[in-house]
Amino acid sequence: MRWRREASEETMSGTEQNRRIVDFLHVLDDRAVARQVLMRHEQFIRMGHRPVLICATRDASAESWIPEGAEVVELGIGRGRTVNALRRLVVALRAIRPDVLFAQHTGPNRAAILARMIGRIDTPVIVSECTHYSTFGWDHRAIRNRMTAALYPHADRVVGVSARVVDDLVAHFPAIAGRTAVIPPAGPDPAALEALCAPVPDHPWYHDDVRPTLLCSVANLVPRKGQETLVEALPLIREAAGDVRLVLVGRPDDEGFVARLHARAAELGVGDHVWLAGYRDNPFPFLSRSDLFVFASHTEGCPTVITEAQACGVAVVACDCPGGVAEAVEQGKSGVLVPLERPDSMAEAVVRVLRDSVLRGELIASGRERASGTTPRRVAEAHLALAEACIAERRAGRRRAG
Numbered sequence: 001m002r003w004r005r006e007a008s009e010e011t012m013s014g015t016e017q018n019r020r021i022v023d024f025l026h027v028l029d030d031r032a033v034a035r036q037v038l039m040r041h042e043q044f045i046r047m048g049h050r051p052v053l054i055c056a057t058r059d060a061s062a063e064s065w066i067p068e069g070a071e072v073v074e075l076g077i078g079r080g081r082t083v084n085a086l087r088r089l090v091v092a093l094r095a096i097r098p099d100v101l102f103a104q105h106t107g108p109n110r111a112a113i114l115a116r117m118i119g120r121i122d123t124p125v126i127v128s129e130c131t132h133y134s135t136f137g138w139d140h141r142a143i144r145n146r147m148t149a150a151l152y153p154h155a156d157r158v159v160g161v162s163a164r165v166v167d168d169l170v171a172h173f174p175a176i177a178g179r180t181a182v183i184p185p186a187g188p189d190p191a192a193l194e195a196l197c198a199p200v201p202d203h204p205w206y207h208d209d210v211r212p213t214l215l216c217s218v219a220n221l222v223p224r225k226g227q228e229t230l231v232e233a234l235p236l237i238r239e240a241a242g243d244v245r246l247v248l249v250g251r252p253d254d255e256g257f258v259a260r261l262h263a264r265a266a267e268l269g270v271g272d273h274v275w276l277a278g279y280r281d282n283p284f285p286f287l288s289r290s291d292l293f294v295f296a297s298h299t300e301g302c303p304t305v306i307t308e309a310q311a312c313g314v315a316v317v318a319c320d321c322p323g324g325v326a327e328a329v330e331q332g333k334s335g336v337l338v339p340l341e342r343p344d345s346m347a348e349a350v351v352r353v354l355r356d357s358v359l360r361g362e363l364i365a366s367g368r369e370r371a372s373g374t375t376p377r378r379v380a381e382a383h384l385a386l387a388e389a390c391i392a393e394r395r396a397g398r399r400r401a402g
Contacts (some may be wrong), residue, residue, distance in 0.1 A: 005169045006335060013035050016056055016371040019049045019384070020050050020052070020100075021042055021051040021384075022053075022054060022098035022102065023102045023109070024055075024105065025056075025103070025108050025110050026056045026057070026079075027031050027057055028057070028106060029058070029060070029062050029318075030059035030064075030065055030281060032130075032132065033104050033105060033130055034065070035065055036185050037132075037172065038067060039376045039380075039381060040376065040380045042067035042378075043154050045070065052069070052096055053070065053071070054092055056074075056077045056078070056079075056108075057075070057076065057077060057079055058200075061276075064281075073157070074113065075088040075089060081107065082107035082254060086115055088117045089111060090119035090121075093119055098123050098243065098392060100123060100124045100126065100390060100391060101123050101125045102127075102180045102383065102387075104130070105129075106148060109128070109148075109152070109155070109400070110147055110151045112127065113125055113155055114151065117154070124157075124390035124391055124393075125154075125156055126157045126386060126390060127152065127155045127157075127158050130160075130161045130301040131165070131300075131323075131324045132168055132299050132323035134172060135321075144304070145172070149172075151400060152169075155179070157180065158179060158180045158181075159181045160180065160301070161183065162302040162324025162328075164323055164327065173341055175393070177327045178287035183382045185300050185302055185307070186307075187311050187376075188284070188307075188308055189375060189377075190311070193311060193312070194283070196284040197284045199283050201277070203247075204396070205245060205247075212245045213241065213244040213291045213354065214246065214289065214291050215230070215234075215291065216247045216249065216251060216290035216314075217246070217250075217285050218286065218308075219250045220250045220251045221248065221251060222253050222255055223257050225298070226298050226319060227261055227296065229341055229342070229346055230294055231261055232343035233343040234273065235269060236271055237344065240347070240352050241354050244350075245292065246273065246274045247275050247277055248371045249278070249279075249280055250278075253313045253358075259295060262276070276394040283308065284369075287305075290314055290353060291354065292314065292315055292316075294318070295317070295327070296319045296321065297321050298321050298340060300322075300323040301324055306328040307371050309366045310334065311368065314364065315353055315363040316335035318338070319340045319341070319346070320340065326335070328370070333366045334363065
């Protein structure tokens, strides 16, 4: 195991003002889950706590996201099954003696619960789900269901990023009912937003004297993110609203799907009006300069990027997919929801919002208000409040047992 910063003996125990908070996830990289954890740890450090991030493996892409003063323990097992990290996780937890253990994603969640059992470590375990369990494309679903059903009831809390995620989990695993919580992902830090938005994207559309109307979507380029719906809607939008163009920001994780998007755009005559911008570690220059944010995912927990667009003052049109999109986009208030995989409905909603400046202004104002409630500080405080509740429950349980 490799430690980013050595822990001294005096940091091994915590008080309410100086909690030892551990997060466990499989891969520390620059993707959404790891970035959310790192944002929380930055806030925990500012509050005077001592967070530790334990990962099975880490990627160089994460280095620039790790906040100053953060502590990282790499278990060194690579990208194999999380359960392979179990022995090393037990050793790390015995050394750190955390006040609370958070885990992220189904595999690390189960491993965290098992580690507490095997290691006989008396610390609360709070597991977190950021996907909509029943519609996410899991491998080995039957085995996963049995293992999750057996282990999740032993967690102190099961956290979902939206109420729909939690309701879906309870429907699958009724034994967790009454031991759940909803904490949405954090949006951007308001103090940093202006600087994040400042760079101008490196494309002529952002430099033309007469700028076209720009639709932006940010998501990994994979079929379940639904960008094909946006491409197929674009000709209908252009027919009704003029020179409208589509910017797709995201990792090209599925090369076949990327080729299909290019081919479909060419087939529909909009190949020159769709830009696949690739992965950008800072999407805010694209979000803040778009006329509308569009999102067509087939399944989501609660997409952070919708909150980011709302914080930038951009109206949102999104597909009402299984998961928490409808909680981030309140119909007609903080955005507009349309049926899933319906390019015609997407086009109609986009045109309506583009044409109606009063409606767009109302959507922007309400979206900004919603985003202001999910700042990194507020989300970190929600995690701490949940941790304190679980710590108090365990302490009360020990007193009753004694």
